[in-house]
Amino acid sequence: MLLLTVLGAALMLPPLVYVFDQPIAHFGIPQIVVYLFALWLLLIVGTAVLTHALPREEPGSDKGEGER
Amino acid sequence: MLSADFVIATAVGYVGLLFVLAYFGDRRARVNTRSFLHSPAVYTLSISVYCTSWTFYGAVGNAARSGLEFLTIYLGPTLVFVGWWFLLRRLVRISHNQRITSVADLLSSRFGKSNRLAILITCIAVIGIAPYIALQLKAVTSSIQAVAGSSEFGRGSLKGIDDVGLAFGVAAAMALFTILFGTRHVDAKEQHHGVVAAIAFEAVVKLAALVAVGVFVVFVGGGFENIFSKAAEAGVTVDASNTFDSRWLTTLALSVAAIVCLPRQFQVTVVENSDENHLRVASWAFPAYMLLMSLFILPIAIFGMTTMPAGSNPDMFALTLPMAFGQDALALFAFIGGFSSATSMIILESIALSIMVSNHIIMPLILRFSSGGGGDGQGVTSMVLIARRFSIVLILSLGFFYFFFTRDSDALAPIGLISFTAIAQFFPAVIAALFWRDASLKAATAAIAAGFVFWVWCSFLPSFESVSPQVAMLLERGAMGYFLAAPRSHVRAQRDRSAGPCRVLEPAGQCGDTDAGFAPDQPVGPRTHPGQRLCRCVQAGPDHARQFRARLGHRQ
Numbered sequence: 001m002l003l004l005t006v007l008g009a010a011l012m013l014p015p016l017v018y019v020f021d022q023p024i025a026h027f028g029i030p031q032i033v034v035y036l037f038a039l040w041l042l043l044i045v046g047t048a049v050l051t052h053a054l055p056r057e058e059p060g061s062d063k064g065e066g067e068r
Numbered sequence: 069m070l071s072a073d074f075v076i077a078t079a080v081g082y083v084g085l086l087f088v089l090a091y092f093g094d095r096r097a098r099v100n101t102r103s104f105l106h107s108p109a110v111y112t113l114s115i116s117v118y119c120t121s122w123t124f125y126g127a128v129g130n131a132a133r134s135g136l137e138f139l140t141i142y143l144g145p146t147l148v149f150v151g152w153w154f155l156l157r158r159l160v161r162i163s164h165n166q167r168i169t170s171v172a173d174l175l176s177s178r179f180g181k182s183n184r185l186a187i188l189i190t191c192i193a194v195i196g197i198a199p200y201i202a203l204q205l206k207a208v209t210s211s212i213q214a215v216a217g218s219s220e221f222g223r224g225s226l227k228g229i230d231d232v233g234l235a236f237g238v239a240a241a242m243a244l245f246t247i248l249f250g251t252r253h254v255d256a257k258e259q260h261h262g263v264v265a266a267i268a269f270e271a272v273v274k275l276a277a278l279v280a281v282g283v284f285v286v287f288v289g290g291g292f293e294n295i296f297s298k299a300a301e302a303g304v305t306v307d308a309s310n311t312f313d314s315r316w317l318t319t320l321a322l323s324v325a326a327i328v329c330l331p332r333q334f335q336v337t338v339v340e341n342s343d344e345n346h347l348r349v350a351s352w353a354f355p356a357y358m359l360l361m362s363l364f365i366l367p368i369a370i371f372g373m374t375t376m377p378a379g380s381n382p383d384m385f386a387l388t389l390p391m392a393f394g395q396d397a398l399a400l401f402a403f404i405g406g407f408s409s410a411t412s413m414i415i416l417e418s419i420a421l422s423i424m425v426s427n428h429i430i431m432p433l434i435l436r437f438s439s440g441g442g443g444d445g446q447g448v449t450s451m452v453l454i455a456r457r458f459s460i461v462l463i464l465s466l467g468f469f470y471f472f473f474t475r476d477s478d479a480l481a482p483i484g485l486i487s488f489t490a491i492a493q494f495f496p497a498v499i500a501a502l503f504w505r506d507a508s509l510k511a512a513t514a515a516i517a518a519g520f521v522f523w524v525w526c527s528f529l530p531s532f533e534s535v536s537p538q539v540a541m542l543l544e545r546g547a548m549g550y551f552l553a554a555p556r557s558h559v560r561a562q563r564d565r566s567a568g569p570c571r572v573l574e575p576a577g578q579c580g581d582t583d584a585g586f587a588p589d590q591p592v593g594p595r596t597h598p599g600q601r602l603c604r605c606v607q608a609g610p611d612h613a614r615q616f617r618a619r620l621g622h623r624q
Contacts, residue, residue, distance in 0.1 A: 008146070
């Protein structure tokens with residue numbers, strides 16, 4: 001999960017975002033727009049999947065404070 | 069054709085509906101703690117109060133003015149929610165254990181129950197949020213004016229009422245409704261189930277309205293591809309070559325701070341949270357909500373710039389586009405969507421702030437000066453309620469005055485960024501409160517106070533520059549030539565370094581002048597009207613394009 005957050009941040013910041021900032025269009029939409037929305041969608045799906053895999057908390061328990 | 073009277077009547081009716089919803093929501097949530105109102109879906113929808121009329125109107129205008137920059141406001145919170153396990157989960161857990169009711173409460177109790185720190189934070193929050201509330205007033209006012217201006221029935225009962233009068237009416241009505249909504253009783257946990265239910269409903273309305281306008285635009289424009297290619301023919305392209313600079317990084321960071329520290333976000337995410345596991349759903353559902361919300365913003369902006377006559381305000385495209393195509397029902401829906409995004413923000417923000425003001429400023433004062441022993445439980449409760457009502461009126465009047473003094477600036481999004489910057493001053497302290505045991509009270513206080521001083525100097529005062537010659541002169545000279553240089557000179561220094569227009573934290577719309585040669589980057593000051601689109605999104609003249617490309621090549 002930490003990996004996903006950091007990866008997401010890195011991919012939407014310079015310099016990595018420059019890689020996708022080309023004046024090409026996919027399906028008539030500029031590539032950078034497609035890229036940013038695709039990254040966004042990927043983050044959402046990734047979070048949903050990862051969250052599902054994480055252990056559910058028992059209310060009041062402090063277990064799992066330090067783990068990923 | 070829509071008439072202004074009809075639109076205003078609809079708005080009043082809509083608020084009435086909200087009130088009914090809040091009333092029954094409240095009753096239901098009390099009777100049945102396992103009802104739908106305690107579900108993660110409602111929790112997620114209430115978090116999306118983050119999308120205010122800044123999103124509904126301002127983001128379209130921002131997209132038209134500065135291209136993809138509007139996305140940062142939503143990508144930042146996405147990152148926070150993707151990483152909920154580290155930050156939000158901890159925040160919610162600690163706040164539940166210590167019965168935290170606001171950001172001020174959190175910081176003061178984590179740093180040794182310091183009431184001084186709480187007062188400082190409350191004052192900063194109240195001042196810092198004023199521009200944000202002004203933004204909502206401005207959005208509602210201009211949307212009503214947009215309807216009235218195009219109506220063939222004339223201005224109806226709005227005849228002779230200018231922007232200021234209208235905004236005052238809106239502010240007064242909002243204060244009344246917030247008082248009716250939020251201060252009916254005092255809850256020890258500071259939870260407002262009824263209000264949250266109404267906010268969740270508003271979240272659905274604004275999403276549906278924006279998506280409806282978006283689908284309509286895509287339909288009329290003949291699909292995404294067609295819109296982009298038609299726009300390219302008309303000379304409007306998404307030129308991102310200059311988007312990913314320091315401003316991109318800064319607004320992203322500001323929005324990360326805002327989603328945690330904004331008083332209303334703290335209220336819905338942390339205080340109104342009834343079950344930690346709701347965060348699991350919100351962690352992906354809230355980013356998904358924002359994705360849906362912004363999906364159509366770029367098409368609306370680009371289509372509006374292609375088809376609308378030059379000089380029309382891009383902030384209002386979501387409303388004026390359907391009107392231009394004669395779709396009155398859709399325009400009305402869009403108006404209600406924008407109105408609901410503004411009302412939800414104003415109601416929740418002023419409730420959250422009034423809790424801070426009454427708990428940390430007014431009540432301690434009253435308790436100190438009242439002769440001890442006199443107040444019974446009933447008396448204190450009614451005193452708290454009166455304090456809250458007073459604070460709500462105070463907060464909304466501050467917002468109104470900010471609107472009054474800065475009504476000449478055009479764009480919506482820059483006003484919001486001023487508030488984001490103020491609120492971001494709390495972020496380091498919040499992080500320290502959660503993760504760093506050794507952080508000291510003095511350091512936190514000093515950091516927040518220093519940040520506030522710089523904010524006033526570099527962000528808040530410059531926004532009055534265009535209306536007050538005194539302020540302009542003060543800023544031009546610097547504070548009596550002392551150690552703070554004039555904020556303009558920061559701007560200048562920045563400008564010289566990047567050989568581009570000002571790109572500091574200050575909102576672009578209010579920086580005064582830019583160097584003539586670089587005007588394409590940002591619309592500036594009262595002298596440029598919104599129709600003069602001088603932005604990254606627009607294809608600039610060949611000279612500018614070459615300069616941009618040269619700069620870009622340099623960087624890579």
